[in-house]
Amino acid sequence: MTGVAQYAALSRRAILNTFRQPTAIVPALMFPLLFLAMSSAAFERSIALLGFPQVDSFLQFVIAATIVQGALFGAVAAGADMATDIEGGFFERLIASPVARSSILAGRVMGAATLGFFQALLYFGITIVFGLDVAGGVAAMFLVALTAGVLAAGIGSITVAFALRTGSTEAVQGSFPLVFVILFISSAFFPRELMGGWFKGAATLNPISHMIEGLRFLVIEGLSASKFLTAFGISAAVLVVGLALAGGALSGRLGSRA
């Protein structure tokens, strides 16, 4: 029970920290929504293009990408907060206590996952007010939010690993543009069917494309076990890789004291 309480307490701290830093919460929460508002207005007529998925609105097409974007941005904040703990000395306070080393990672990762999950539900709530129709209903929204949470945990683990390796908030924040690149070289904001050349090849190779397309299906078409499992599987794979990297980075940081 002690271990669970420690995970919960460190997760709670991670979430509180995010909400108490306007500079962290604004990019994670607001930018995807602003981008959603702009792209919905600008590309509304693109849904009439031949080859564009059958959707009610561009909003219905892009909401899955917005949720993934929010999860990715929030995950960068997890790494930045870990780096801040290292720079400020709080990390040493943690390791000077008998807390399980895994809790230090799990607290941050669970914090990112929780934010990613509830952020997705929040985005659904806001966009439903503006006319979004989710074909898969409440179950689809839950599954999309769950996948977003796992993805946030996975990307959060990678940024936490980066923080543990560098110990620098600036270095972690410097990875922010990379998240943009990963997202833009995917089918997040435009269907692969309408892409061409090297960009289509790159988007096809990008696992984020397949994850978003799986989530998009739940929104546009309805529930599908295979589509959900594809999306969730990619998120889970990112999490496994991320945790391995973060675990290695934590061992490296603790080992550097030997």
Add this chain to the structure above:
Amino acid sequence: MRHVCGNTVSPALVADPEPLAASAETRKKEGFLSRGRPIEPVVVENLVRRFGAVEAVRGIDLHVSAGEIFGFLGPNGAGKSTTVRMLTTLLKPTSGRALVTGHDVVGAPDAVRRSIGVALQDAAIDPLMTGRELLRLQAVLHGIDKHEGRRRAGDLLEKVGLTAAADRRVGTYSGGMRRRLDLALSLVHEPQVLFLDEPTTGLDPTSRVALWDEVRKLNRESGTTVFLTTQYMEEADHLTGRIAIIDEGRIVAEGAPAELKSRVGEPALRVALAPGVDRLAAEATLLTFGEPVPDAPDHVAVRLPGGAAQVGAVARALDEAGIEVAGLELRTPSLDDVFLLATGHRLEGAESSAVLEEADAER
């Protein structure tokens, strides 16, 4: 003079460096052993820490007794913080051995962590959390249940005078408040040994003295052993019962502050002569009390073996000889003098004791 660990040290300043491996009989007699385990909260034997080619700690031995406030005094870069980081399991020793509350810092780090409280330099406290939240978090990290954690958080906030600020974010706290909170955080699990690494560096004199009071109170009321590093000789002098002085990674002197100072030499009386006073006459009077000490032309100084008890007699003798004085100053040896004698140089960062003494006296 003899050499200790390569440094030239006055033999008078070196406490008998009883090795850790002293006979069991000897140590039992002195209360060091209980059922075969050391009961001293901190026992260090030939501890070494290297960073590449740099040897930050060069084979130190230490023994800290239960319930004492032990001071670890030295200038910046002397090896104080490196030693504390090894004793608190944050850094592995290159060689040597350290037992804290009977547990090996390398072999049983978790057992050490459960039994110690640590307040490192710069009060590493999350500025986004409130004091109460941090105390509760610290309680959870030490495996204390929620209800008990709440109770202890409330008690400690009261104890360090932060109840009114308990629900404010730490980012709004002053330096002194942060240090007091840091102290409370290190006490939440009721540790047997409290490590304070330069707890008052950067604090104003009043906040510094307030923190001294907290540490004294804690030591007096709960019997917690305190291991304190400092670069301020006044802090070591006023707060600790026994000190070790470290310089360039080696311990150059160890003992009670008063004992160390007494080994430096006798107090000196410094007489400031009034304008126009015959210096030779003043010297003749003063030399009947002790050996001369070189001083400025308008001052005459002599060793005064009797210290303060003799000052009255000196004043009367000067008065009877018709020698007008502008002032009398009795200078007792300071820890800086101890440090100077042990190392050949002054302690960096030593600051005016007058300010701190004044602040201490005001309380």
